[in-house]
Amino acid sequence: MQLLPILLMMYGCNGFLDIKPDKKMSIPQTLEDCELLLNDYTALNSSYPVLGAIAAEEFYLTSADWNSISDQDDRNAYIWSDEPSLKASAWQSSYKVVYIANQMLQVLDGLDDTQKQSSQFKTVMGNAYFFRAFAFQQLIEIYALPYDKATAETELGVPIRLRPDLDVISPRATLKQSYDRIIEDFKNATSLLSSTSIAKSLPAAVAANAALSRVYLTMGDYQNAYTYADLAWKASPQLMDYNTLDIQADYPIARFNKEVLFSALTQYSDAIGNYYARISPELLAAYEPNDLRKQIFFRPSDADPTAFAFKGSYDQGPGGVFIGLTSSEVILNKAESACRLGQTAVALADLNSLRKSRWKTGLYQSISETDPDRLLDLILQERRRELVFRGRRWSDVKRLAADPLLAVELKRTVDQKVYILETNSLKYAFLIPQLVINQNNNIQQNKR
Known part of the structure; x- marks a missing residue:
């Protein structure tokens, strides 16, 4: 059956999927489908x-380059503009993942009991749950305000679609x-998935645990963030030794390397492309002389030899931003959560383990800081x-905004005009594409 071309057609804005399938088209019906x-x-x-990657302050654009970017929405994201979004591709593509996952779950629900006992069934169902959750998480990081337990029951999240019905309109x-x-x-994914997967593009249980540590850290639930980061780290305690990488290579970090637990990318944008995006001088200055990451991650810009471009992609290429799950993120989640829970010895050991793997051989000096506040600051810097x-900076800026000691006010200058994103700004939640709002009056726009 020609399943994939059909699914590529079946998404839009009206009810998220406005192109109705022809009844004569093949649709998935079996476990193999x-x-x-x-x-x-x-x-x-x-x-x-x-x-989110465009809105974070890891890079800057010159005024000329900002004006050269053809996508108006990307230009607006860079300056945190309140202009209505002109396209809906980011929304649509994520809900297409949700649709595919829901379609699989519906097919799986209708299979006979014998098939439901198979390992193949459990793996496919675990994948469906994982991909649906991952898509929802990406949407919520863009279109919702930071999580606050005190207001979470009244603040708006995203439409939660649990079935592939095309005509249902979800608020x-x-x-x-x-x-x-x-x-x-x-x-659900952790309970169904095995300890390994056949490819980095598909999750194993360790990836689901890593994802849970990411979610709980975003929520400020440090006990659960630690629990799931610890589970993920114990299942895959892998860090690359950056001394083994070729610093001179165009893209020194191998795709699907041993740190990658699950591979995922954003859409491409010229705003984050190597020709336009210049790395923040403040970020460059944060690397110490013997830290290999400065040479692994950055190279002189082709457009401006006085500036630097990014070359440290975990996808080994110039495409979208790598937002997948890695053991290096997991150990940082674990270190931060441990520190916030008062387990400074654990946090310190994790921080030093990561840093040593990134340092020139024989030159690393361990951090010995035991004051919890200063140690937390070191972990956040790391x-x-x-x-x-890696798609985490925007999320970190949002979640740390509620703490006056950790909050960051973002600034950018374009055409001699200074744009400021204040801490706790309503602009932490991007405006939902106007096309979606126009065609679905059940969806409430974000506040401004």
Whole structure:
């Protein structure tokens, strides 16, 4: 059956999927059909929203380059503009993942009991739950405000679609309902997935645990963030020794390397491309002389030899931003959570383990800081140095905004005009594409 071309057609804005399938078209009906759907790397792994990466302060654009970017929405994301979004591709592509996952779950639900006992069934169902949760999580990081337990039951999250019905129009769930669904889906995935997967594009149980640590850290639930980061780290305690990488290579970090637990990318944007995006001088200055990451991650810009471009992609190429799950993120989640829980010895050991793997051989001197506040600051600095162009900076800026000691006010200048993103700004939640709002009056726009 020609399943994948059909699914590529079946998404839009009206009810999220406005192109109705011809009844004569083939639709997935078997377990094997569902496995086939998981092969669509473009749809399931590489079309997530890029707006958060553009909005983060890891790079800057010159005024000339900003004006040269053809995509108005990307230009607006760079300056945190309130202009209505002109396109809906970031929203559509994520809900297409949700649609595919829901379609698989519906097919699986109708299979006979014998098939439901098979390992093949459990793996496919675990994948469906994982991909649905991952897509919801990406959407919530772009289109919802930071999680606050005190307001989560009233703040708006994203529409939570649990069935592939094309005619159902879903309103936005609350922020709490959205996070509850994401957590439940990832936990379902951990119970169904095996310890290994056949490819980095498909999750194993370790990836689902890593995803849960990411979600709980975003929520400020440090006990659960530690628990799941610890589970993921014990399952895959792998860090690359950066001394083994070729510093002179165009892209020194191998694709699907041993740190990658699950591979995923954003859509591409010229705003984050190597020709336009110049690395923040403040970020460059944060690397110490013997830290190999400065040479592994950055190179002189082709457009401006006085500036630097990024070359440290975990996808080994100039495409979208790598937003997948890695053991290096996991150990940082574990270190931060441990520190916040008062387990400073654990946090310190994790921080030193990561840093030593990034340092020139024989030159690393361990950090011995035991004051919890100062240690936390060191861990957060390390997140910024390590997780460059990994989709985490925007999330970190949002979640840390509520703490006056950790909040960051972002500034950018274009055409001699200074743009400021104040801490706790309503602009932490991007405006939902106007096309979606126009065609679905059940969806409430974000506040401004």
